[in-house]
Amino acid sequence: MSLVKVSVERSQVDSVRTRTIANTGELEFQQKIWVYKSGSKFPTEYQIRLPQGVKFYQEGDYVFDLQANIKADKYSGLSFDPFAPTTLKPVTVQFLEAFDKFTDQLYQQLNKSAA
Numbered sequence: 001m002s003l004v005k006v007s008v009e010r011s012q013v014d015s016v017r018t019r020t021i022a023n024t025g026e027l028e029f030q031q032k033i034w035v036y037k038s039g040s041k042f043p044t045e046y047q048i049r050l051p052q053g054v055k056f057y058q059e060g061d062y063v064f065d066l067q068a069n070i071k072a073d074k075y076s077g078l079s080f081d082p083f084a085p086t087t088l089k090p091v092t093v094q095f096l097e098a099f100d101k102f103t104d105q106l107y108q109q110l111n112k113s114a115a
Helices: 010-014 093-114
Strands: 003-008 017-020 027-035 044-049 060-065 070-072 078-080
Touching: 003 093, 010 027, 060 093
Parallel strands: none
Antiparallel strands: 003 027, 003 060, 017 027, 027 044, 070 078
């Protein structure tokens, strides 16, 4: 499992988009989220497809499993799949602090091994 830290702001809750799936007539909900990439000072905004039955995610902090949302691109690299439904799991500030601390320690260890 590869967890990715995500933040949802009020404006992203207010701007959820819907579309009708042509084959089934069902509604599909899409929402923008902020994704914090490792080592980046600022987040990147991505649009995700919400799982069936979820109309939006409230503002707050979340994580999701990256492995459930990656696909091979045309150059055989891995990329984020915006068509895969993305399940966000709410997290607490304490979890985020522990997550950041663990991630920092992991990268330090990897950098030592590479040197």
